[in-house]
Amino acid sequence: GENVEQHPSTLSVQEGDSAVIKCTYSDSASNYFPWYKQELGKRPQLIIDIRSNVGEKKDQRIAVTLNKTAKHFSLHITETQPEDSAVYFCAASKAAGNKLTFGGGTRVLVKP
Amino acid sequence: NAGVMQNPRHLVRRRGQEARLRCSPMKGHSHVYWYRQLPEEGLKFMVYLQKENIIDESGMPKERFSAEFPKEGPSILRIQQVVRGDSAAYFCASSPETGADEQYFGPGTRLTVT
Numbered sequence: 001g002e003n004v005e006q007h008p009s010t011l012s013v014q015e016g017d018s019a020v021i022k023c024t025y026s027d028s029a030s031n032y033f034p035w036y037k038q039e040l041g042k043r044p045q046l047i048i049d050i051r052s053n054v055g056e057k058k059d060q061r062i063a064v065t066l067n068k069t070a071k072h073f074s075l076h077i078t079e080t081q082p083e084d085s086a087v088y089f090c091a092a093s094k095a096a097g098n099k100l101t102f103g104g105g106t107r108v109l110v111k112p
Numbered sequence: 113n114a115g116v117m118q119n120p121r122h123l124v125r126r127r128g129q130e131a132r133l134r135c136s137p138m139k140g141h142s143h144v145y146w147y148r149q150l151p152e153e154g155l156k157f158m159v160y161l162q163k164e165n166i167i168d169e170s171g172m173p174k175e176r177f178s179a180e181f182p183k184e185g186p187s188i189l190r191i192q193q194v195v196r197g198d199s200a201a202y203f204c205a206s207s208p209e210t211g212a213d214e215q216y217f218g219p220g221t222r223l224t225v226t
Contacts, residue, residue: 102156
């Protein structure tokens with residue numbers, strides 16, 4: 001089955017700097033890659049996603065890139081703010097109506 | 113448009129009791145997924161259901177766990193004879209009927225087994 005690895009497990013950045021989180025997946029049939037943000041004690045919130053027919057997607061300060069050949073995808077957060085502090089999870093699935101396989105999570109701390 | 117609803121939000125059970133967790137998907141969504149999150153870990157898929165059908169239960173433990181999504185009412189995840197290792201946050205997610213990829217999560221039920 002699918003296996004998703006996520007790095008780093010923790011990331012500490014100064015406010016205003018950029019944060020980058022990387023994930024790799026094993027199943028070449030996967031074609032949907034969402035990113036979730038989870039604050040302490042809260043639900044995972046979908047913040048951005050990318051499908052295999054595009055290589056990059058941007059939404060304000062967050063962007064995701066996908067390299068299907070290498071089977072890895074990354075989340076980029078620019079101009080980080082304290083409210084960006086949370087745990088971020090990447091995930092992969094094969095198609096609509098399929099389970100998400102999650103990475104282990106990255107705890108991001110933005111220091112003011 | 114209300115989001116995914118789960119209840120109870122917190123549930124305490126003694127070892128050997130039964131736990132019932134309920135999930136109401138977003139309006140217009142007919143696909144429900146259950147995930148388990150152990151403390152300080154990621155989310156692990158358990159089961160995927162559509163109305164009256166279990167589509168994928170590859171993540172469900174073989175014993176004590178069952179799930180249903182009846183024609184009327186919420187989806188229910190049932191854990192019989194709970195053990196301390198069942199203590200976790202259980203999240204459900206829903207997606208629309210028409211083949212959308214996105215899954216939207218409920219607030220979770222935090223199960224504590226004493």
